Amino acid sequence: MSIARRNRADKRQLGQFLTPNRLSRKIVDYARPKITDLILEPSFGSGSFIESILDHFHDKNVSYKNAAKMIAGVEIDTALYQQALHTFHAKYGLSAKDFAELSCDDYFRWGSDQATLLHPEKYFAKNLEKYDLVIGNPPFGGTFDKQIEDQLDRIYGFRLGEKIKKETYAFFIIKSIDLLKDLGRLVFICSDTFLTINTMKGLRKVLMDTGSVRIRSLKEFSDETSHPMVIIDYQKGPVASTVYVDNDEISVADIKQTPNYSWKINSELLKYFNGKLCGEYVVATSGMTVGKNEYFIKKIGNNNTIEERYKYELFQDPITLTKELQKARLGKLSEKRKQEIQLLESKGVTTTNVKVSLKAKPTTVQLPNKNYKYYNKGQTKRLYANPKYVIYWKDAGKAVYLFKYNGPWYLHGVGGKKYFEKEGITWQLVANKLYVRYLPSGYILDSGSPAAFLRQGIKKDELYFILGWLATDIATDILKKVINHTRNIQGKDVERMPYPTWVSATDKKRAIAIVKNAVANLMSGQNTDTDLTVAKLNSLFRQS
Ligand SMILES: C[S@@+](CC[C@H](N)C(=O)[O-])C[C@H]1O[C@@H](n2cnc3c(N)ncnc32)[C@H](O)[C@@H]1O
Known part of the structure; x- marks a missing residue:
């Protein structure tokens, strides 16, 4: 804690x-x-x-x-x-x-x-x-x-x-x-x-x-x-x-x-629990917290640009017992570890750290830019939504990782790192329904928007099938009534959702085609009625 x-x-x-x-x-x-x-x-x-x-x-x-x-x-x-x-x-x-x-x-x-x-x-x-x-x-x-x-x-x-x-x-x-x-x-x-x-x-x-x-x-x-x-x-x-x-x-x-x-x-929803769970097909993860969003996360503005107010400099930071204790779980370290750190401190050993400071004058950065990646924050949109944020990600996120690693908190790791930049599905963490959408490859993941990725060996179409299923009102009902009725929709909650084995092969094909089409249209900026798409999916996935 x-x-x-x-x-x-x-x-x-x-x-x-x-x-x-x-x-x-x-x-x-x-x-x-x-x-x-x-x-x-x-x-x-x-x-x-x-x-x-x-x-x-x-x-x-x-x-x-x-x-x-x-x-x-x-x-x-x-x-x-x-x-x-x-x-x-x-x-x-x-x-x-x-x-x-x-x-x-x-x-x-x-x-x-x-x-x-x-x-x-x-x-x-x-x-x-x-x-x-x-x-x-x-x-x-x-x-x-x-x-x-x-x-x-x-x-x-x-x-x-x-x-x-x-x-x-x-x-x-x-x-x-x-x-x-x-x-x-x-x-x-x-x-x-x-x-x-x-x-x-x-x-x-x-x-x-x-x-x-x-x-x-x-x-x-x-x-x-x-x-x-x-x-x-x-x-x-x-x-x-x-x-x-x-x-x-x-x-x-x-x-x-x-x-x-x-x-x-309840008896109405029990029929959906036939044994198979979405977790057999996808693995879900939370994303990261960076410690201080303002430093690293930038809102995409007009003309696909961002305003960069900060500069990032790496430096050698002396290791001290005081700082290590601040970072330790429960503020405690074993005697052995304390002695090791004191030894490093007395020898003047340093570790690489990052200093973030305001630039004299903000600069405008045109996207795409190799130093920035899309950052997947939660959005109350279904099927697809354009990115709204990028994260400073020069040298594969070195500054962010160092900042997180050296900060005065005890969780120094970064959630979901293994899945960064992979294609999957994602949803808003705190929401009254499953705002689930397609996540193209290339994104860094934020903790406010968990994501799920196909397990190894699972066919790509399953991603669209599961996306279609989770976008339905029935899926929200099951998730919010049976799986977890609190405000949060965690990764594991989605893994615990029933997998729709009850949908016939023909309907499954239809559902996949509907979702693929809707995602493609939304990504290319075409006007698409998401509510109508969800209504079609509702009828394909509902169990009689
Ligand atoms: C929700 S309050 C309820 C108090 C009381 N039962 C009532 O209904 O008004 C919880 C109480 O637990 C006490 N408490 C918290 N941790 C405790 C612990 N480990 N052992 C005994 N009491 C504790 C708090 O001081 C607080 O008075």
């Missing part, structure tokens, strides 16, 4: 979006805890859920003291922890010792000593199953304690043969399931992105394969975030054959027919 991300405001880092009492009360009432239940709130913030549990039981004539005995809570933030204690005292006359346990701790350290963190097998050897209900609103998109981040990955990062994404809410869910007794329940507020994104496939599998799940969307959350949220209601124990998502009952068998174990699959 970069220094910049780590240095974000604390509130954001800890995923501190507190739940209004009105909402936590609704959720507690929905969960209907029993007074014999041992309940855990693993990140209680200022205490919203704990207050609601106390209120819930009080309404059932259970004294605050008796209810508190059954409640355990953890919160990492000292100020929020103190604030909660204050509230519990002022509102209910309770102090910390009245509760089963209240800890100001990191949930991932809580209950695990240093030895357990260092040796995951110790964690798995313990009988952790203690709670009847784990309830709350775990941090979403928070950061981990970097001292134990890698250890946590070893403990929580892999279950039932699948990767569990190193995300705070994912690891919160895994740890909480570990702490539940048989038939115990987990009721968490969670981001709705969880329902389809492939990175959470492993987590969905754990939930489906170790119990039963019901999802309820939470139309309104709090003023603090406009992000769509859901409630996960999971019960550990007998494995159910369906997952409920609001009023839909989705068969686990159908879910498992989708490559991402989508909790948004």
Whole structure:
């Protein structure tokens, strides 16, 4: 994780979006805890859920003291922890010792000593199953304690043969399931992105394969975030054959027919998942980020020219430990590596770097020019669009690579490099539909526009066939409803799209001819009705 991300405001880092009492009360009432239940709130913030549990039981004539005995809570933030204690005292006359346990701790350290963190097998050897209900609103998109981040990955990062994404809410869910007794329940507020994104496939599998799940969307959350949220209601124990998502009952068998174990699959779209995926034909990639676009990316202006305001000079840059630490993952380097760098520093060893500075006067460059290549930024166009940008690419991109390599970020590589300048298809990354288009050879790839390329040995016509398929409204429907309903359309999402085996050989030929023709017309600047072309493709690719 970069220094910049780590240095974000604390509130954001800890995923501190507190739940209004009105909402936590609704959720507690929905969960209907029993007074014999041992309940855990693993990140209680200022205490919203704990207050609601106390209120819930009080309404059932259970004294605050008796209810508190059954409640355990953890919160990492000292100020929020103190604030909660204050509230519990002022509102209910309770102090910390009245509760089963209240800890100001990191949930991932809580209950695990240093030895357990260092040796995951110790964690798995313990009988952790203690709670009847784990309830709350775990941090979403928070950061981990970097001292134990890698250890946590070893403990929580892999279950039932699948990767569990190193995300705070994912690891919160895994740890909480570990702490539940048989038939115990987990009721968490969670981001709705969880329902389809492939990175959470492993987590969905754990939930489906170790119990039963019901999802309820939470139309309104709090003023603090406009992000769509859901409630996960999971019960550990007998494995159910369906997952409920609001009023839909989705068969686990159908879910498992989708490559991402989508909790948004429906019977209408299931028929498209017949086994073959586009990924058998194309390999997709993200593009690059250059670190500072302004330096290297130029907008193509009138008469096919660009204005060049910068000059680029290579120089020898002394290697220093300070700079290397800035670039290192988590700002950390091994002692051995530090010593190696210090040795280089003391010997005055240098590395080639690039200096970018403003020219005294901008120059106009006529395209094409051997020092510039087309740069494939996202566009909301289908089938084909003329390039809008070029990238400074003298000596095969040397200045860009050096700038990226030497910058104060920890990812020094360049995404998609292997595919630069190849012919393929491309689409806009952040979009509500698949704006997919033909990518001629010769382009450098931008991260805002992933691209896919034919695998070795696949006939060229397949590129047009897949382009035609992905341009259809049905493809957008499948992608946005089943594969990934968030804003981003990643390379892997396109690889996970079904490959249209259902199209007859004759229709396949027709589709290829339609796409080839449309692309050729658009490239030669002829007026082409893309919507009409897509309408024709819709009818060829739709399954009855
Ligand atoms: C989304 S807020 C919700 C707080 C509270 N559950 C509520 O519903 O109002 C997430 C909480 O998790 C806490 N938190 C973040 N990382 C934590 C960790 N590793 N261990 C315990 N608490 C953590 C934050 O300080 C924050 O209070």
